Amino acid sequence: MMLQQAGSVQLLCLTANSGVPLFTRGASKQLPFSIIGSLNGVHMFGAGQGVVLAGCETDRGGRMVWRVFQDSVMLIAVSSGGQAQQEGGGAGQEDLHLRRLLENVWNCMVLVLGQDELASLRNVERLKRDLRSCYRLIDQLLEGGQGQEGTMGDLTHCADCLLPPNATLLQEGLDGFTQAADSEFGCLMIHGRIATATEKWWRLAPQEVVLLSVLARSLSLSGSASCDTPVFLPQGSPTVAHRLLRFQLLPGADVCVLCGPSPTLHRAENELVGCFWSPLLEALRGSLAVGERCLPGSVTLRPDVLALLLINRESRRSVSCVKAIITNHSHPPSDHPLPSKARCWELLRLFYTFTTTRYFPLEETQAPALTPGEKAQCGDSLREDFALGFSHQPLQCYLVTEECKCFGLQTAQHQLYLLTPLSVPTFALRSVATQTLSAVTLATGF
Numbered sequence: 001m002m003l004q005q006a007g008s009v010q011l012l013c014l015t016a017n018s019g020v021p022l023f024t025r026g027a028s029k030q031l032p033f034s035i036i037g038s039l040n041g042v043h044m045f046g047a048g049q050g051v052v053l054a055g056c057e058t059d060r061g062g063r064m065v066w067r068v069f070q071d072s073v074m075l076i077a078v079s080s081g082g083q084a085q086q087e088g089g090g091a092g093q094e095d096l097h098l099r100r101l102l103e104n105v106w107n108c109m110v111l112v113l114g115q116d117e118l119a120s121l122r123n124v125e126r127l128k129r130d131l132r133s134c135y136r137l138i139d140q141l142l143e144g145g146q147g148q149e150g151t152m153g154d155l156t157h158c159a160d161c162l163l164p165p166n167a168t169l170l171q172e173g174l175d176g177f178t179q180a181a182d183s184e185f186g187c188l189m190i191h192g193r194i195a196t197a198t199e200k201w202w203r204l205a206p207q208e209v210v211l212l213s214v215l216a217r218s219l220s221l222s223g224s225a226s227c228d229t230p231v232f233l234p235q236g237s238p239t240v241a242h243r244l245l246r247f248q249l250l251p252g253a254d255v256c257v258l259c260g261p262s263p264t265l266h267r268a269e270n271e272l273v274g275c276f277w278s279p280l281l282e283a284l285r286g287s288l289a290v291g292e293r294c295l296p297g298s299v300t301l302r303p304d305v306l307a308l309l310l311i312n313r314e315s316r317r318s319v320s321c322v323k324a325i326i327t328n329h330s331h332p333p334s335d336h337p338l339p340s341k342a343r344c345w346e347l348l349r350l351f352y353t354f355t356t357t358r359y360f361p362l363e364e365t366q367a368p369a370l371t372p373g374e375k376a377q378c379g380d381s382l383r384e385d386f387a388l389g390f391s392h393q394p395l396q397c398y399l400v401t402e403e404c405k406c407f408g409l410q411t412a413q414h415q416l417y418l419l420t421p422l423s424v425p426t427f428a429l430r431s432v433a434t435q436t437l438s439a440v441t442l443a444t445g446f
Helices: 033-048 090-113 115-120 123-144 167-180 206-221 265-288 339-354 372-378 426-444
Strands: 009-015 023-025 055-057 063-069 073-079 187-188 194-199 226-233 235-248 251-261 308-313 317-322 396-400 405-410 412-420
Touching: 009 033, 009 090, 009 123, 023 033, 023 123, 033 063, 033 073, 033 396, 063 090, 073 187, 073 396, 090 206, 090 226, 090 339, 115 123, 115 235, 123 206, 167 187, 167 194, 167 251, 167 265, 187 206, 187 265, 194 206, 206 226, 206 235, 206 251, 206 426, 226 265, 235 265, 251 265, 308 426, 317 339, 339 396, 339 405, 339 412, 396 426, 405 426, 412 426
Parallel strands: none
Antiparallel strands: 009 023, 009 073, 055 063, 063 073, 187 194, 187 251, 226 235, 235 251, 308 317, 308 412, 396 405, 405 412
């Protein structure tokens, strides 16, 4: 079987009632206005007949998904094909990816602008200008969908985490800093992933934690040492803004706090940051040394593990990493060349969607939120037909592709998705997976 490269995705945003285009992001070649009008028109025609058009597939393997939010904004995702054309694959895999994208983009718009401004549509031209402030976040979500970001939270709706070697020390420092900033919501991010967070931060909706991480990564790319950004929580506070304070402690290490009117950015930066984090510089450097591996040195991974995604089903947190690709000298490179690092990230995402639409059902917090009409229209479309006949819940699965071998393992607390070279015997995949799960959980308590 072959997991093909994901097709390019173009995102369209229009007003729901009149079909006025608000923005287009994604593919470099924008769709003609006539096609955009047709996509809007066919959805409006269906609505007039009492039908919710949720998605469709073209004769060339492309895929289109519609979603209307708050009866004001319509988002359309158009995929040129790729994932839906997998040999033995199905539309459920592509639908999962595109529906997640639409939901994330809407929540991103609410995060930045608030629900009231999006729902009222009082001034369309002004809204077009305001939406430009969302472009960087939306582009990050689109890049993540192509396996370029190196994180998985936009797809899994689980927080992307890094497990530091000195977690207790950093947790104490974060708790003290957050309390001094008159807040209970704080997190420490290392290389764009959450290294530790306060208890209240983890109580936010999983989608909110993921989007706040995306926003923090975007702010860190701006190059500023600190910033004060108003944010709305899409589920917890969609109409009342909070302040997100972000401070760069070291290159690659940022601390974020959600707070109210106080403290001022100046006071927090000059009085609190140095007081709480200067004594922890060595601990921060130790966490930065973990790097993209996201696992401390106490975790020893087998050499035949190319990539892994480990999800804690209870806490909705995840750890993912792709190992540096080193040529296996026991086999000539021409026999089975190992996939590149970027391709491993893409394969990991593809295997996750393959597995969750066939074997491991999505948790309630993971499933894309649909309106009653969409649920009636879609039914079980996010799950492949072949999975609907199971009378039991699969706990393990494997897949042999032309590039690598994949293994999925599910327990009451964890889900593990693993990529290995083709040279690993198929009968040994289960052993590799169980050993990897034990190595990570026993050393870190994740």
